[in-house]
Amino acid sequence: MSKDCGNFLMFVDDLYEDLEVWYPKLRIEEAGGRLTLAGPESGKLYSGKHGYPCVSEAAISDMNESDFRGLIIAGGFSPDKLRRLEEVKNLTREFMAAGKLVAHICHGGWIPASAGICKGFRMTSTTGIKDDLVNAGAIWVDEPAVTDRNMVSSRKPGDLPDFMKAIFKFLD
Numbered sequence: 339m340s341k342d343c344g345n346f347l348m349f350v351d352d353l354y355e356d357l358e359v360w361y362p363k364l365r366i367e368e369a370g371g372r373l374t375l376a377g378p379e380s381g382k383l384y385s386g387k388h389g390y391p392c393v394s395e396a397a398i399s400d401m402n403e404s405d406f407r408g409l410i411i412a413g414g415f416s417p418d419k420l421r422r423l424e425e426v427k428n429l430t431r432e433f434m435a436a437g438k439l440v441a442h443i444c445h446g447g448w449i450p451a452s453a454g455i456c457k458g459f460r461m462t463s464t465t466g467i468k469d470d471l472v473n474a475g476a477i478w479v480d481e482p483a484v485t486d487r488n489m490v491s492s493r494k495p496g497d498l499p500d501f502m503k504a505i506f507k508f509l510d
Contacts, residue, residue: 343371343509344407346439349426349449350375350394355414356386357495358443362410365502373410376401378423387414399425403432410505413444413464413494421452431455434488441490441505443497447471450489460484461491 346366350359359375366373377384377394384392398420403409409430411417420426430453433440442450447463448470450456457475462484472478483492483500490508492501 343369343506345405346371346373346408346410347401347406347429347433348373348375348410348412349398349416349420350377350384350392350412351416351419352384353415353419354384354386354392354412355444355495356388356390357498358412358414358446359386359392360390361495361498362412362502362505366410369506371407374401374406378420384416398423398429401425401429403429403436403438406433406438407509408439408441408505409433410439411442411446411449413442413446415445417442417445417448421449427453437488439488439490439505439508441492441501443492443501444494447476447491450474451476455489459489460486461489462493463491464494 363373376396376398380397434455444464451474460477482497483504485504490504
């Protein structure tokens with residue numbers, strides 16, 4: 339990985355999966371990049387599923403795909419709320435259309451499914467949303483990390499090392 343891996347966007351809301359936000363954020367920063375945590379409101383305190391706090395650095399509505407190298411979507415139950423927001427779906431589609439990284443882990447796949455960008459993509463997730471992804475047209479597989487074109491996906495917190503390796507491999 340180069341000295342500066344670039345800027346990335348991550349959506350955050352209450353009940354995010356704690357490790358799936360903080361592990362990628364710290365790994366991106368360790369690689370010289372920046373990961374912006376954007377929530378429905380800027381400066382709001384959000385709580386993870388396990389109680390770890392997170393303050394959003396920006397409002398999702400103020401984000402532009404052109405300012406970032408990729409989108410990383412954490413799981414937990416926050417993606418179920420976030421996928422109802424048009425600006426979340428639109429941004430996700432814009433990253434995909436630009437050929438930029440769209441990475442999701444665990445329940446994070448709900449957002450690409452709702453954005454309508456899964457058709458024909460080989461991907462994985464927690465088994466809890468397998469049917470959602472298949473119904474959205476994905477080719478679902480049970481593997482720790484899957485890369486198909488510009489989409490990287492992973493199953494669960496225990497797969498985070500494989501998830502980040504796949505992201506960094508895509509970026510090289």
